[in-house]
Amino acid sequence: MTSDRAPHYLNGKRIIVAGSGIAGSTFVAAFGQLWLGESRKAPEVLVFDCQSRDEAMHKDSHMLILQGSTSNDGMFAIQQLRRLENVKAGSDLTSAYFSVWDRNGKFVSDIHPTRHPELPASTMRVSREHLMTQLVDKAERVSMAKFHWSCECTNAERLPNGQIRVSVESKDKALRYCDCDILIVADGPNGKLGASLQPPDAQKTYRGSSQIMGISHFGSDHLPAPISALNSGGMQMSDGEDFCCMYTPIGDGAIRWVFSQIGPAQKRTVPIEGFEELKKSLLDRASSLAGPFRRVIEATDPASVCIVPAMERLPFSHSHPEIIFLGDSNHLCSMLNPKGADLALKDGWDLAEQLYQSSSLRAAVTAYDQLSIPRVQAVMNFTKIRDRFGHSTGGLWQLYKNGMRVQRLFKLVGSQYQH
Template sequence: MEPSSSHFLSGKSIIIAGAGMAGLSFVAALHKHWDSRLPPPRVSIYERDTEEVSVGREGYSLSINGIDKDGGLYTLMQLGLLDRTLAHAIIGMEGTGCFKVWTEDWKELISIRQKPVKGLPTSTIRIARKNLRRILVDTVSEVTQIEWGESCVSATRLEDNRVRVQIVDSVTGETHDEECDLLIAADGSSSKIRAALRPDDKLQYAGAVQMGGLARFDGPLPPPVDLNWGGVLTKSGSFVFFSPVSKSEIVWALSVREKQPRGPFNNKDLTQVQGMLSEAAELGKTLGPPFPLILEKTVPDTTLLLPARDKMPFRHRDVQSSGPVVFIGDSNHAVSPFAGNGANLALRDGWDLAEQLCRSASLVDAMGKYDALSEPRALATLKSSHQRIDMGHNTGLKYWAYRSFMTFGGYMLWITGRS
């Protein structure tokens, strides 16, 4: 059968700024959705980091869920990558491990294991980000080349409604321009493309500061954080999160509410690192073992101290004035670590945008349909992350009320067989 018509992107050029979860998901999904009877668009991917640096600084894990069709596991199943992903799961397969909240003396308050959407073997896994990223990079590299160490720093709409993108070599600093018919901005929460085209659309402080790092053990991780992930609710107003990255490595993050964000933190400065670890020990002093040991085993150059930031999502209503540019993932709707859903949003954004582009008759139509899918789930995630910040850092009566609520919730989940 002959193709019914030529698609508006057939033979055109697409630039993707950023080879993170959103950008890679988009390229993989575009290849899967594209009508093979039509000439495909020319796709170029530019990633700021070199491949070695990118993999080297991904020493943490992600929660990828499959409780509904917006989850990352469902998206990976649609991309044909589910089995490869599950093979790298740290926790969550075969009914082992789930999200838990403990008291300061490590008594379990609640344990959550939800029912997966039809077709998936589990509702949630934890996976090292570097492993999931490698699966996506290998998949995308089969269909197009990733230009590592090349950063898209600005974009300008041209008179013919194309886009000129300025690209900087991250090593040499040399610049060059490339033109395209569609620019996909997937360059993260501090998006340079967003800064160039939407300078007033900036990250906002979410009211909490996180400090943490990766602890590396010579042998197995200590219980109960060896087979589960989750956090400890403290009476002092701090919340401490734990998640294994491997059988001998675990990421921890202690957060506190603060009215103002803190300044930059340099994990190459051992004085700053030791100061942060001492502060974490003091803030978490009511937390029993294994927390002191985890602090002791923390690798200095993995430490961090950063303010939680996020931003509201936006729709692409001004496509006619700003040109053919689509923002996906954190470049559109950045979420803080308290959301626990950033990777799922990014993976789904990539799939949905590719699907709508391939199915629609015009870019304007595709962007409208994509926005109708992306914005509501991003808003829901943003709302839930702010609720977690509020509830996880309570003191006094509010702490006891929330603790009682979680205890009752945990009991009900146990009664209904969902814990």
């Protein structure tokens, strides 16, 4: 920690945050909170987002499942931000077990994540819109920060004096230049600024499967079994074919489904009139799946369907601490294990804390990398396991199947001993 009498190393500096999504707004809110009551002069923070304030908060809202098992999870970051009560008010806390069913919808196995002792549940279901409203509301109250909506950061270049010059274009195409000492790139999974500045080995890679996703609507209390018994997610396996389907109830009698299959990378939006054809080919392709599959696909809202390839970007460390990549611009998870919001929340908190409490920028960014990279790596390792499991065929599938049988047997024997 720096002494209270010495000026903070960020004294008189300017920080630019490019992108006020989940990671960027969490960072600003956390930084402001940590600086409260601090007698030393705070740096200036300029935040630019290419969308309008309304679009950033309300456009493309989807349901997010956030985890609360460890202090590395998104719910814990919301608690650190002292926003848990507000976020909780517009969300569902769930008991969050993840089940595996066979192709007939019969129970095979499950995972029960534990709840962190300081949190009210092990998972939370919250709309992106509600979460963003809470984050932006808090971030905009930070006195050292100035928000500029509808302003796109189009370029950044290093100046001979060590500063960074950021080109900012407003909606009316007016261009201006802002110089800063630290640039935080938080422009999301497809950000052009991030792409132009990331190290060459930070490219997204295709993981070999594509996901067809959609949202199905049933009346409340009418979800098909066995999904109806769930509060969280489940995966239906094929019997050794190279596909599986994941279901996540997202509240109000709706289910988000993700059908995952091995094959060449596919990416497209599906026009509403094209859904019938896609539905037919999906039901043909997975004709061996009984149980909930057909009902879920039949109840799909055609406007909700899209096809995305499983792309991943491994996290990278920061060799130049003046440009820091946060959230999806640093690492990307596929829809097989969507944890990007969880990671963005923790990234935002951790970077703010390290910048505030370290004695130099280099020390702060090194400490941040040491927190962030292993956290992302753990998520990616789990995704790899789910990927291999969900698409397993032949001998590998038999191995998994027998393993789960043995696990069930152990559980049964264990529960009999307990009684």
